[in-house]
Amino acid sequence: MGALSKIFVFERRKGMSQFNSDALKEESDPRINDVVLSTGNINQKYIVRDIVFVVECLEADLFDPAFPNEDLFLTTKRKLKLKVLEYGANAVINCHFEYQQRNRDGKYFLELFAYGTVIQFIQTTIG
DSSP, X not given: OGGGOOOOEEOOOTTSOTXXXXXXXXXXXXXGGGOEEOSSOOSSOEEEEEEEEEEEEEEOOTTSTTOOGGGTTHHHHHXXXXXXXXXXXXXXXXEEEEEEEEEETTEEEEEEEEEEEEEEEOOOOOO
């Protein structure tokens, strides 16, 4: 993994989403912006490389009205993209995102799961 391995650090500040990209400190690979994530198939020729799975566990209450749910899967999606870069591929298709909320010792935890198929685009020529 080497240079593609990333460490995510969350800062908890009042009024700031723990999932907000401003709260996410990491060294960024510019290729990550070119990685495609899709919950369905895509209309482009490709080869299947592998199936990937990522999981996260966060201390949070999904049903708290102050919970910033619009950014819930931000780091989970980023982790999928990093796996694509490790394969030297282009996208993850047929992505599935799921969650479970658990109560442990009076604290709420969210378990986030994401998986999909890593693909690499095939170059075609017309003519």
